[in-house]
Amino acid sequence: MGASFATHHVLFLVWFLPAAFSLSFFFFKAESISNVSCNEKDNQALVTLKRGLTDHGHVLSSWSDHKDCCIWDGVICDKKIGRVFELHLNYSGLGGEISGSLLQLEHLNYLDLSGNDFNSWEPFKPSLSVFWHNSDLYVDNLRWMSGLSAIQHLDLSDADLHREVDWLQIMSKFPSLSDLYLSYCQLDSLNPSLGFVNFTSLGFLDLAENHFNHEIPNWFSNLSTSLIELDLYNNSLKGNIPPSIFNLEKLELLDLGLYSLNGPIPSSVGNLSRMRLLYLEQNQLNGTIPESLGLLSKLEMLYVGENSLTGTVDEGHFRKLSKLKNLYMSEARISGKAPMWFWNWTSNITFINLSNNHIECNVSDIFLSSTVKVLDIANNSFYGPISTFLCQKKIRKNELEVLDASNNLLSGELSHCWKYWQSLIHLNLGSNNLVGRIPYSMGALVNLQALRLQNNSVYGDIPSSLKKCSNMRLIDMGDNHLSIIPLWIGEMTNLTVLRLRSSEFKGYIPQQICQLSSLRVLDLANNSLSGSIPNCLKNISAMTLPNSNVISFMYLNIYAENVRLVPKGNEMEYQENLKLVRLIDLSSNNLSGSIPAEISNLSKLRFLNLSRNHLMGKIPEKIGSMKELESVDLSRNHLSGKIPPSMSNLTFLSLLDLSYNNLSGTIPSSTQLQSFDALRYIGNPQLCGDPLPKSCTIEEQSLNKSPIGSVEDDSKNSSFYIGMGVGFAIGFWAICGALFFNRTWRHAYFRFADEIKDWIYVTTMIKMNHWKS
Incomplete structure (x- = not known):
């Protein structure tokens, strides 16, 4: 914003x-x-x-x-x-x-x-x-510019100018300077002590993304005859908004967003008769929204959200805002019932964000003109059957692209009127009181990229018609009462996030899920899934290749996705940083069999949770090749054998839980593995070594010999037996072959054998007679 x-x-x-x-x-x-x-x-x-x-x-x-x-x-x-x-x-x-x-x-x-x-x-x-x-450009000083007396347009954006403390005085000496762009220049002072700055021709001033940490200086009011645009976005300016700044009669753009400004919005804001774009969002402004705001007849974009404003908004606030296109009042602490006139007034609006307030409204009263592209009413008290909104005749010609009505009090079954909403790209009806089946008619939403129905009481099958939505990148149907994961899910090749946790899914994880090469988040936790983990997960290239398939749905117009995940045991909300997440969570199911060794190929995976299943066998030996892992939870399974030595290569681990398995041997030594609490290894009686209190015996230490050593020992034993066999064969044929081909040797051998036989017989009989006597 x-x-x-x-x-x-x-x-x-x-x-x-x-x-x-x-x-x-x-x-x-x-x-x-x-x-x-x-x-x-x-x-x-x-x-x-x-x-x-x-x-x-x-x-x-x-x-x-x-x-x-x-x-x-x-x-x-x-x-x-x-x-x-x-x-x-x-x-x-x-x-x-x-x-x-x-x-x-x-x-x-x-x-x-x-x-x-x-x-x-x-x-x-x-x-x-x-x-x-x-990769940064540094400038020691700007005194060399003194010879550029006729300069009119200057853009030094992104250059580091923090060493030049007199930048303001230098710039103000150019009588013809009309455009000055100094964003991202690491400037730290607007010299608020100056009473006058001689910018006689300056019309455009961009000082966004710097480090100003003082009050807004009064010298801005000296620019009333020239200044058209003033951009101070995302600095650390504090204190009240000086009323004098609203005396800049030619001002068309004012951006004071993302500051630490407090106090009320001055009523003098109504003086900005030419104002088109006004950004005051993400501050600490308080008090009520002044009615004089409604005098800005040329205003096209208004952003006052994410402040501490109070009170109601009535018709007087909007009576002259006929040209308004973007209305952003999220988190403005607006309360009360949305009146009918408000929806009729939105005839020219393209973007409405009223989210995170205390607004009450029956959804059947909402009227959307064909100009509205984005409607965000999330986290309010909108109520009534969802079908009365979706099926009303007066809005069947809508061109809405984003509808977020999550966290409200909507009720009833999902309607069959989706054919009237085919422009939708993003649909979020999560955290309401919706019931019934997902209708087959939702397949008409062929442009849909994000479908959010989480935390409702939807039940039954996911209809196969949804595979027509081939652009789908995010599906969130968690916390419902669904049946099985459909086999056709593999056809959603653009899917990036699949969140189906806590939805009572049964049956197997289909092999077709491995066809989702773009998948970055696979969350199937807390269901009743059985069978084995597919050994084809290595085919999900988004988890094996760096920077593959950047999440393109992150910004639909100016709408950012947010998804709640449990990467390290605690639920977290991901929004802009969702593009960095690569997660597989299959925890709390009835999965059996072994952990497929192929899972080690997911070299870019960051969060892996397979806990609370019935998995057996060993931890994959090459798990250490997954070097970007931050969290590994394999607890409460039936895993056996030793902890692979390669696990010591996981230097980014901040969470590891191997508790309550049948692991044995010594915990491998590494700075990382010994840094975790003993509780992360508890419940493995045959496991020993730091950080467990149980020390390892010599036999237990021998269990943890490196795989290379084991291979060498096996090789030595194999060589011994092979050599013995070869030696026997050579000795046998050396003797028997000589007897077979040489008659003299053969006669001598048998004569010798007869003599030995007679000697053994005589000696034996003498011994026996001796024993008898």
């Missing part, structure tokens, strides 16, 4: 950091000039400039001595005199140093060098030192 809508006109001097994301490259091409060619002085200046630059992308390949510089890429000339007056080299991947030859372009009035990676700026040395550090 609160993004500036300032129009960025032509820039005289632009420095931007190289974009962290890819931007389309755009080169201006000069129009052909029939009679006048490029001035020789300008031509040589540009050739000299090119020599100092590194051009790995060959974007300056057209810059040649043998061509007219007015037809070079990025160069625009005055048609009448052939002099260069605009230079567009933005986001062209250039580096190196900028030559002082730029000063020879005497007619240059537009220079855009944003999005490149220059080492230094030659024309202003030595008074300016520019160097790169951690």
Whole structure:
């Protein structure tokens, strides 16, 4: 919220950091000039400039001595005199140093060098030192700008200017300066002690995302004759809003969002007769909303949510706001019943956010014009059967894209009127009193990307018609009374979040769930699922590849998803950080069999919970290859064997629970594994070692020999038996073969055998006669 809508006109001097994301490259091409060619002085200046630059992308390949510089890429000339007056080299991947030859372009009035990676700026040395550090541009001082007396447009956004304490005095000395953009510049003072600042021509001032931590200075009121847009979004400004700031009679945009401002909204806000965009959200403003706000007849966007405002809002607040398109009053502590006139008044509105208030309203009274795209009434006291809202004839031609009516008092069965709502992209009816089956007609919502029916009393099957919603990215049907996970779920190939926890699901986890290659959140916890864990989970590439399938549903217009998950044993709400979550939660079911070894391939998984099942066998030996794991809960199963030594590689673990299994041997040594409480290992009688109080005997320690050692021992034993067999065979055939082929040896052998036999017989008979006597 609160993004500036300032129009960025032509820039005289632009420095931007190289974009962290890819931007389309755009080169201006000069129009052909029939009679006048490029001035020789300008031509040589540009050739000299090119020599100092590194051009790995060959974007300056057209810059040649043998061509007219007015037809070079990025160069625009005055048609009448052939002099260069605009230079567009933005986001062209250039580096190196900028030559002082730029000063020879005497007619240059537009220079855009944003999005490149220059080492230094030659024309202003030595008074300016520019160097790169951690991809940030630092500027020691701005005194070099004193010679730019005719400058009109200046954008130094993202440059670190915190070393220049006199930036305000320097900027105010330019009589022609009309546009000044200094967002993200790490500035820390607006010099509130100054009584006057001489910005005589300034129309657009963007100081968003800096570090101002004082009151709003009074010198802003001196700009009443010129200032059109003032953006101070997301600083640390505090204190009251000075009434004088609302005397800026030409102001069309004012952004004071995301501060620590307190006190009431001054009634002088009604003086801003030209105001189109007003952002006061996410402060600590209190008191009632002044009725004078309703005098802003040109207002298009109003954001006053997330404050500590009180009282009711009546027709007087909106009587002249005929051009309002976006109304954001979330968390404004508005109470009372929404009157009929309010819904009739919304004929031009496209965005309505009344969430998190204390508003009462029968949903049958809601009237939506065809202009409304977003309706967020979550966390209020809207009541009545949901069908009376969805099926009323007067809103059948709606073009609503986002409907969030969660956490209200809606009742009844889901209607069969979904064919009238085919523009819906996001639908959230969670945490109401809805009953009955999910109707087959919901398959008409072919544009749907997010379906939220959680925490109701919906029962039965999930209808197969929903597979027509092929754009679906989020399904949340948790906390209901459903039956089985359908096999067709594998056809929802764009699905990113599947939350079906606590919904009484039975049967098996279908193998088809492995076809959901985009899945980042799989939450099937607290059901009655049985059978084994599918061994094909490794096919879910979003959990194996870095940065795969960034969640595209995160922002539908200006609507952000929020999902409640249990990543580390406690329920948490994820919104903007949902895109960072990779989770599998199958806990509290009746799953059996072993943990598939293939699960170790999910190298980007962060949260794994398989606790409270009937799993047997060993913990996968290669679990240590899942190095991004932050939480592992395998407790209350029947797992046996030793804890894999590789688990010591999980350096990001902040939660580990292996309690109440049949694990044995020594707990592997690592800084991480010994940092957990003994309760995380309790209930494994044969387990020993720190942090358990039970010390390991020599035999128990031997159970924890490395797999490599075991392989070596087995190899030695195998070699012994193989060698003995080979030796026996060689010895047998060495003797028998010789007897078979040599008759003399054969006769001698049998004669010798006969003699031995006679000797044994005689000796035995003598011994027996001796025993008898």
